[in-house]
Amino acid sequence: MAVIGAAGWLAGIAAHQVGGGAVGIPLVLAVAAVAMVRRGAARVARVLTACALVAAGVVTSTLLRSEVVTHGPLRALAEDGAVAELTGTVVSDPVEVDGQWGPQVVVRMRVTRLTARGASYRLGGVVVVLGDPAWSAAALGSEVRTSGRLVVADDGGAAALVVAPRPPVRIRGPDVWWRGAATVRESIGAAVAESPVAERELVPALVVGDDAGLPDGLEQDFRTTGLTHLTAVSGTNLTLVVGFLLLLARGLGVRGRWLTVVGLLGIVGFVLLARTEPSVVRAAAMGTVGLLALGTDGRRRGLRALGVAVTVLLLVSPALAVSAGFALSVLATAGIVVVGPGVHAALCRWLPAPVAAAVAVPFAAQLACTPVIAGLSGEVSVVAVLANLLVAPVVGPATVLGLAGGLAGLLSGTLGRLLGALAGVCVSWIVRVAENAADLPVPAVAWGSGALSIGVLAVLCAVVAVTAPRLLRSRRVGVVLGVGSLLVLLGVPGRIAVLPGGWLPGGWPPSGWVLAVCDVGQGDALAVSVGARAAIVVDAGPDPALVDRCLDRLGVRQVPLVVLTHFHADHVDGLAGVLRGREVGTVEASSMLDPAAGFAEVEEVAGGNGLTVTAAPYGLTRRYGDVTVQVVWPDLPQPVAGPGDGSAANDASVVLLVESHGLRLLLTGDIEPAGQARLAADLPDLDVDVLKVPHHGSAYQDTVWLESLDPEVAVVSVGEDNDYGHPHPGLLDALASSGAEVARTDEDGDLAVVPGDDGPAVVTSD
Template structure:
């Protein structure tokens, strides 16, 4: 297999340059100047090397290889210089001083935006009454604050109240909102988040060249969702990429079964559209030039209809280049076309470099172009050719995309390829028939209804496969996250491909190589698990994380951190579980240990930290066994102090103080009512840890030591029903951490507790459902939440206008949610 990879190094240079500079745009000018000079120097050397000389013998091979290397280096420098220049030019335009100043001042602004995506439920953000809120991408065109108006052009994500009884803003429409701005992390596609405090007011309808698509999209969604079950809800996603009707449960099942790519419009959809037009043109005996022209026009309309997401842009541009090359009689090859398109798109929009959708689209296409054919030929030795192709296509795409998917979720899909084998053949039928039904709906509604019924069948089949596969045991295998996990997976994948795709001449040695591969994969998996429990997964956490709730079953163990200073509130029931959590977090020493009380699910894991603690705060001992625990901690080098209200100190840059119990009091000093309650404050997060306090103790705490508002609360007693609604109403936390075992027999967390949190706009984060949970400070008062497992989270049941929205990213960090 011969591959034209001459543009591979320039693509890598362009992608890396863009990815780094969009995070530090202030350096783009210097980097661009340096790279242009290097590119010019390489060009000058190449020109000089080609000046004719009075030499009778040809240039030696080594000299020609140096020329090729010089040409490749020049292309790398020139491409990187182009993208660096683009970052330097566009970064100030995207985030002008007026937008930055409004975000930093937290002032209420009047903003005019142009909507560029379909509004969807704001499930990615928590807090601030996410109930009934929607989010959509838009371009901020005008901002008015404190009597001053500025015209800008900044990409933003809008979070607004859902339009009740009215239509949501349409793509291309201009609306005016009042709200507050917050800047995102450098490198995000949107420069700011706009949280609207009032209902949007329409200023202008979409232009005609967008309005037709809006109307068609809405009519098709209404018609499709009127069909029964998940098949109707899924059909708009399969046909035109509109997933707004997909329920959270179905969305989760599609992701778990690795079928969510079927609802992402990409190359396959564009290929189907173009092939249909070319075949129709051939049937009508049109000349090739006319067929290509009609195909390009149809492709443009299709892109408008499905909205130009990054994967759609990549597919559309690549298809356009392919059609043009066919038209001029020089058909291009897949890999060079793909690489050229990647360079062009990254130069035109460098912020695509950190877009997961764009990366997955490029990798999936590369996998199909490079791996699908060889894998199909190998598999065809043991099965029919058609079946080999059906297996090879999803396998090639999965292998190519998995290194990036590991960054999103550090696990491997066990049933991904089988699920795609079952569902894949139904996707083209649902896509083609569904798209035809969409296009005929305005002119032939009766025919469209029949086509919808036909398309519903494969759509329902795909939904059934997703739901069925998602219920199988062990749907995902754990794998180290972060860069170590990516490198390990790439190494294992490359080794496996080398063994499987070896040529016929090497086939006699296949079994020894396969045995070696199995051995290395086994050792790699073991090493990967060790890496994953230590450095590997912690790399994927927010780098400045402050609170981590360990998944240690029915018990408490919560880490508080500032830099290299670590505090630990309780140690859970089992030293092994706690050791695993601390290793995952990369913690070897505890600066401050707090044992809230002496129940086994709070002190049973103490052996994991004895000898590793500087200061231990403890409650009133209940018996001689508790006193011996103090002695063991002291023997391990810890300073043991009995804590009570009024005690205070620091953990790095964080201030802590004890709110409960009251020193010298005669009641509620031991057991659950005597749980030592501590508050941490600093670095953008105010948090409180309630131990196992019951309602009576919580009410007393509220009277004698009013805690005030907090950002994070460690919910008392694993979410039991013995809670004080008044205390939680005073705390009004944005995140409620519930450390609870998945198989507990107490019914924790109770519906009563969950209703209390939901009514206050507090997002419940449960270790039984989400595993290890990490909280970090975000930008401008936001919080970033990372969880080990992805789970569906509906918005709280009652909005709280005063609460601040919190970006949520399950298994990843994303300032834009």
């Protein structure tokens, strides 16, 4: 069954990627089955035949659903912007969002009848309704009627988007099971209503996956520490809830087949509580597999059940084949079923069984998911296993107490609040672990997301899965590994190269950095953070390998803007390293095209990557995330060739004024005194927090102007033992005397500026 499920999964991926071309997969499998029959390998032939049938079913289902969505009446009317009257069933809870003109509500509706342009249709397609706050009353499971304009939806699973709809007219209310589930959900919320905000929102997330109210900071901490699965509906939720019901039923004397009935009712009740979204159905299937794996011969039964679950889910909802959540859920379950028992047995030789299980389950699940997580995020969490281990003892009690509080609250509000308070105490520990682990020096490390990087990581994880049971049998080895993990978490000084394009740094980069100055020798290469794994790069240094390595260590995968301040080699020769393996938006440079050889090289490298070099637009202010960037120099109306020998390049350097997280940064390239004087006249009384010292700290400066900027931090990008005498001691003394903290790459390595309560601070990599 595991092989059959894998064949269906592969066919589903192919159907989404190449469409009708995917029919070749079941055909190839069928031909292989016939060949096995002729060779007398009947068992292999049966497996291949089953694989061919499942693959054909998944491909057919995928293609038919795609045809309905892309060529049905709803899509045709949406492409014409038609106004339609729709009748259908609400299939999602209303979610309030901030719209351009005020709050709006998003609801998904399965349309059963549609009237537009004088024609009526009976359908089964899903639309997304974007309505006013009146749609908050559209309860899940209710049948409603509305009218509005149809437009094409960005959501691939929806046939159309309904905009400016009329308030819903209720035809029929939700069925009794939906009303009962809604009542229990409300009771769970009421049971923890008096708890602190983090605990109040986390308990419903643990029980039924309702994470809409989680604070943004806590949600980010959960992502960093590998605890996100706790805030979403997962197989763990179902295993805990249904497992609790089975234990309770057994305690009340229920035996035999009646226990199976209790389990099935618990699964159905869980799905109703958490809603019948594809992610919930997936979680229910994986949780059921987990319950089967708890019995005798758990590995064999669990793997067989996993194959059945994957096969059924893909036939029912083929879109899951390309869902990251589905991949993570399947892999986590497979890890627990396949790797978990061996690790658990090894640890039981020197640890109590409950402690061994608390270590083995998160270890196996995290190990199996690591390659996919790295492919999605470009990072490998260092603290995930430890964080999951620390919270494991309270996840079960918190989930069960939260559900019990909701159920008890239906009978007694006081009892419900008491149980809810106990659940809040349990989740407060989870909150503390997430916050503290996210603040560790190395909560996660950058890892390349290319095929080579992920392939190597997958091989490493497989090696760990095979060797871990043997290594962990020894108490001594287990203690050494534990101590070693703690040393990594606490940030052992130094850097360890793990793969080209991936580095494990000692606390680098620091959390919340806004500017990084790369140590690229005698040259400039800076990065301005504009989001997760995204940065504006200013200059590229003299060596592609050095700037590429620096950006990898910073975890930068997207570069919306590259600015080359001028065309000297120590600022542009590393451009190929910036473009290597990254998504780059625009390359801009000085309007002074001098020296000509440098400009030609930049055009060649950029053109080879499908990019065009344009002039940095003087005076224009742009926003990237929370960061604003303005070009304040040079004031050249059009590109100028210059003398060709590079003598005019420095004073025409692009100067950027950047504002990020309350800090003002001035990035000056190699601008010289004449240009500095013009800039001082254009921007009188300019005050900045961070100054990138011009021209690597050359003595040729307008020192009075630099001091007048009153920077709190001055960073110098300069090569060790260079032949130019950079940086000049007199300039550094002047900056220090004016109150600036001076940091330099030749002595400190890579530099990072981080905001603080008392202004900017510099963190060094050395």
